[in-house]
Amino acid sequence: MHFVYMLECSDGTLYTGYTTDLDNRIKKHNEGKAAKYTKFRTPVKLKYQEKFTSKSDAIKREITIKKMSRQEKLMLINKG
Template structure:
């Protein structure tokens, strides 16, 4: 089942970052005041963007990195001016056995 990283624009101009299976249902929770504590006092206005991940662990990892961005950087990500890959750490490089030079 896919998970989504989502970005919400709030009434105070801030950008909230979260993860969910159903972004529309989660937005409704935030809007009604039953979502995260952060959005209770800063009501969400709209979903700026959502990104699909294969599982919760992947979405949670991406959320960790996106939450460290400043609001303008989050808006650039939502607008497509910045890629999600540019925010996430590079995947580990597997070390392949080196062939010894003849000598």
């Protein structure tokens, strides 16, 4: 499976990413080892996820979400 996910960082910002192992990726984010952006914004909390069977579909969705405004992302989280 391929996952697109959104995290809420300790400073209230949102981070969007892609992975094939969601639990491990969140663990790495909280260890400060997954992404430069989240390194100093721990702890992070999973707020949203989508599953995909293909990597290309997941990456396309990640790009779409990253282009959204904060308000649009919050609306997506609240729907999910």
